[in-house]
Amino acid sequence: MLEKLLMTLVIALSAALFARRTRTLVELLRLGRDAPLKPRRWGPKLTQQLVVVLGQRKLLQWSLPGVMHALIFWGFLVLLTTIVEAFGAVYQEDFALPIIGRWGPLGLLQDIFIVAVAGGIGLAFAIRKLQRPERFSGSHLEEADYILGAIGAIMLTLLLTRAAQISLDRFPYDTSWTPLSMVVAALMGGLSRGALEALEIVFTWWHSLLVLGFLVYLTYSKHLHIVTAGLNVLFTSERPKGALAPMNLDFETMSEDDRFGANKITDLTLKQLLDGMTCTECGRCQSQCPAWNTGKPLSPKLVIMDLRDELFRSGDSLLAAKAGGNGSRKVENGLEAALAELPPLNPEVVADEAIWDCTTCGACVQACPVNIEHIDVIVDMRRNLVMSESRFPREMQSALQNLETTGNPWGRPSQERLEWMKGSARQAKLEVPHISDAPDAEVLLWVGCAGAFDERNRGVVYAFARLMEIAGISFAVLGKDESCTGDPARRMGAEHIFQMLAEQNVELLKGQAPRRIVTTCPHCFNTIFNEYPQFGGHFEVTHHTEYLAELVAAGRLQPREPVADSITYHDPCYNARHNDLVQGARTVLDAIPGAIYSELHRHGHGTFCCGAGGGRMWMEERRGKRMNLERVDEALASDSDTVVVGCPYCNIMLADGVVDRRANLDLSVTDLAQILLRSVEGEK
């Protein structure tokens, strides 16, 4: 009787502590800015829960650590039944779960997962203590050790409790199903019944206290993700991967919650605060980040951890100031004072340099096993720095001004947008009509600013247009009516400039109603495809790598001539990571005869950024190794003589890198359209 009373008290105390802390955590989350959380489409959300949470898919992409985590996670799901059984046994000697509680296979599964979880813990220790991956630098490793130790102790005490129950003939399962528990029970063979009964009490209590202590402790630790991961996945943005969140800039409808980005911790959305609470500090994002990997201060993991720490640091004082809650002027003044004292996120919590180092490549978001969305929060901080503080790298100024005044970051007159049609000295001039003169054209060729103004990329657009001519496709352009899609402005944090350009382009495109837009730029593709719907622009748009693959597959383009000995392909982040476009370029390269094709070490969805995305094209890269050099070094190591690209930024960055490495004779950089044209037309 006393034992039952004591256990009831301990459970009630633990539940109260857990509930109190949970309430505090919820209040902390509610300090964030309101943003729609309710899923609009439950089908995909359910699939995400099954695949990402239950199936552990993102974790299992990392074989050894993935297996380790999956064993522990799945083990915990199965062993929830044993936890209920352990508590139940305190109240009723022969307790069994209703319906399944005496079913042999469940007993077997429990035995198996005791071993599996123990194996997972062993693997985790081996990874942390022997392998010591760099991705853990900056993580709280000691805390993880305690947690692993606690899980190990929970498994041990569970096994001992089961063994004691078997020895006392109180075990709910047929023991032929539970060989492991039987073996341990056999070790207790010589003990008297009294001793066994005492041991059962000791093991049960030890096990129960560990479980309850763990439950309370995890709400204070980074293992909070056990509770929040499912929610974080549930509340993952439903925007397409490549789209940034829109900002309300309409002063007439702006509410108190609309800010110019994030300046204080309370400017983050509830989801962004939940991201912080969910971070497991696993460092997968950090290990994939091109900025971190080239020696820059930015680590997506540390950004998220620093924001979380700031929430816990400042959150308490905010909650205390709110605590009066009676609406009195004194309380309101107290809250205002506490809000005023919050430190600015930049540079106090996250250094400005880290914010500007991001190329928005998406590697971090893709790697994160619990769907943390780093880019959103980084861009929100940029928006504040640009739109409220006017504090950004000096060299960005001219690009932003040019975008505002001339509609392109180069600041060139719009008449020059037709220059690419002239071709080079050995090429014939192309005559491409304006879309208004060819409204039935199959394709509207969206040239993009780099294609229009950068000499290297003019050749790419020319080659692509020639290929369409050869394939017999009717196509047209917008000519000098085209403007930048706004991609660099949006990613640099100048949302007002982006929205101006986006609205202008959407209006223009709607007026022309093209049948299909094709572009050689993944950034233009991404913005038109994923972001213009935010402004009512829904267009059929294709990146030229995919379009060329279609033409080759249909036999409308026939590569004949060998044009290189060995080829490799550099995937642009905005194709591969943000839009899952990896196959088109490979289909085309496969069709070109004579060249040996090999993949770069980091390729496809795991590509490595050239360093120009996120507006970095117009910023100096002063810290660490230059990303384009890192990528060129990788291409040189591949022993290919040609690296093919599918993006004007990558084209410029890699070509510059080759020059810097004085490797012009070893490696040439060319766009997919150019190499295909050479093969189709024969080397000229």
Ligand code: SF4
């Ligand atoms: S988007 Fe790319 S550069 Fe930016 S933090 Fe993530 S991994 Fe690093």
Ligand code: SF4
């Ligand atoms: S943000 Fe995601 S990937 Fe990065 S450390 Fe946290 S949980 Fe791991």
